[in-house]
Amino acid sequence: MVGRVSTLSNTLASPPTAAGPAAPRRRTRLLALPEARWALAATVAFLAGLGFDVGGAPSWAYGIPYAVAYAAGGWEPALEGLRALREKTLDVDLLMIVAALGAAAIGQVFDGALLIVIFATSGALEALATARTADSVRGLLDLAPDTATRLTDDGEETVPAAELRVGDLLLVRPGERIGGDGRVVDGVSEADQATVTGEPLPVVKRPGDDVFAGTLNGTGALRVRVERDPADSVIARIVTLVEEASRTKAPTQLFIEKIEQRYAVAVVAATLAVFALPLAFGADLTDALLRAMTFMIVASPCAVVLATMPPLLSAIATAGRHGVLVKSAVAMERLGEIDTAALDKTGTLTEGAPEVTDVCPLPGSGLDADALLALAAAAEHPSEHPLARAVVEAARARGLRISPARDFVATPGRGVGAVVDGRVVEVGRTGDTHLPAGAGTHDPAPRHSRLDRPHPRPPAGTTVLVTRDATPVGTLVLTDRLRPAAPAATAALAGLTGTTPVLLTGDNAPAAARVAEATGITDVRADLLPEDKVNAVRGLHRAGRKVLFVGDGVNDAPALAAAHAGLAMGRAGSDLALETADAVVVRDDLTAVPAVVRLSRTARRLVLQNLVIAGTFITGLVLWDLVGHLPLPLGVAGHEGSTVLVGLNGLRLLRERAWQG
Secondary structure, three states: OHHHHHHHHHHHHOOOOOOOOOOOOOOOOHHHOHHHHHHHHHHHHHHHHHHHHHOOOOHHHHHHHHHHHHHHHHHHHHHHHHHHHHOOOOOHHHHHHHHHHHHHHOOOHHHHHHHHHHHHHHHHHHHHHHHHHHHHHHHHHOOOOOEEEEEEOOEEEEEEHHHOOOOOEEEEOOOOEOOOOEEEEEOOEEEEOHHHHOOOOOEEEOOOOEEOOOOEEOOOOEEEEEOOOHHHOHHHHHHHHHHHHHHOOOHHHHHHHHHHHHHHHHHHHHHHHHHHHHHHOOOOHHHHHHHHHHHHHHHOOHHHHOOOHHHHHHHHHHHHHOOEEEOOHHHHHHHOOOOEEEEOHHHHHEOOOOEEEEEEEOOOOOOOHHHHHHHHHHHHOOOOOHHHHHHHHHHHHOOOOOOOEEEEEEEOOOEEEEEEOOEEEEEEEOOOOOOOOOOOOOOOOOOOOOOOOOOOOOOOOEEEEEEEOOEEEEEEEEEOOEOOOHHHHHHHHHHHHOOOOEEEOOOOHHHHHHHHHHHOOOEEEOOOOHHHHHHHHHHHHHOOOOEEEEEOOHHHHHHHHHOOEEEEEOOOOOHHHHHHOOEEEOOOOOOHHHHHHHHHHHHHHHHHHHHHHHHHHHHHHHHHHHHOOOOHHHHHHHHHHHHHHHHHHHHHHHOHHHHHO
């Protein structure tokens, strides 16, 4: 049984096959599996032997087909069992082969052959279930096209997609898969992103919109500027994350495997006792041996070993199909354990695309609104933060000249600083005395000032302070739209965990309060630096909570690492946040957060169900064999039936309704 579970992980972790422009989702057929073909051969041979046996043929006539059935159905598990013995481990499947051979040795050839056939058929069904799980996972992997059309000064050329580089200009014709992650520079079309983000409908793409490698272009032609190296594309991340996830084992599985070897040795010892004790009291040799072999079969923990991984791997595959990449079986199990959700604001509850709504130069600064905005945009230009992008875009929209900046310094959650036109410009939160020290120069003069005078009007969003040579020169106010799904998502998380989510944000208190009011959050903690978010998460842990933290920025990475489970919003999320999180939401769909938590809880319930089913079958069959008389074929059928049952029960999570709850 260890071999079967290992095959499950190895199959999912094997390198994917490169797909063409329209790679269909494969669905493995039963007879395509070697296990199924050997099981069929064993079954045919067994039926032939049974026919000769019932028809009164001589023993050699039905003995030969029975021997073929033994060989066809038992050679592979016997070989694997012997290999395991060389490594000083006991493969439980080997016990089945020993029992079958023992039955044949005492003249019970029919019983032994039936055992082999049932055992081989069970293995074929488990292999099919494993292959179907692998098919579902590989549906995520067979997305990237082999080639792309790159535009050059001499025209166009077809190149391997893996050789694309940042800055390449691609031509994507109607019906083609997009060759690389990038941004549309020309053309209008629609892109089917369901295979990457899980979005059910095509998304219209215009100049400036992001596109993903492997997504299918619609009816228009697009020119796309590559913005990510192929190794860093969403598709490449999917491949890496799924392969890593399929190689991991959840704590429950590790615990089961830890005790399995001891249990298997105990089964062998108990089998010897079940055989020897009745003989000591005068029992018949054949009866004692059959009872012992039946005990060895029904006491084997095959169903227990298979109870954990199919539900968790099926959940990982289903989440991946809907745009949530769970990095490991451990992470999937942890997501279902959380009882408190802590949420970032910008880019998580809000769309992460803020706009500059107020530009307020201070009296005496010598700057008007345009000059202040241009100054801030120059300092923010090297930054990738959403607020920085908003400032730069606002300056460009007004047609302002953005001066080049040098000696740029950024501190997550605090602000940025740079030298612009020979003067030190810093942009950060109002009242923050922790902007980057000495940004741009090594002048020891103080660089940090608090805006003491009141803002010209009540801020409608996030307020940032602009200083020049340590002197405040004005403020900018930026607003960010609430995600439409935010109220429903927070309500769903509250229903799942039994507690209202906590809002942890580096933004100011008024902006945080407005978002909290709109989403029904009552515990609001604003003006937090990255270390403050970590302390807040650890404080919840000390209070006995298992926290899920959801964020997207560089400043969220420490909290994502500190939480019991971390989930990053992936489309606009920083690389550090994506690397740190246990799971990644590829698309901007906040409803995926409660959905994946719900899916994880369902997986954990199925694991418990499987353990109960397996334990009930083992206990019942063992008692039947010890107290009464359990026929060997019936014992085999019960044992293998329970193994198949728990495997199929776990694979229920591959169905669409598992995600919908």
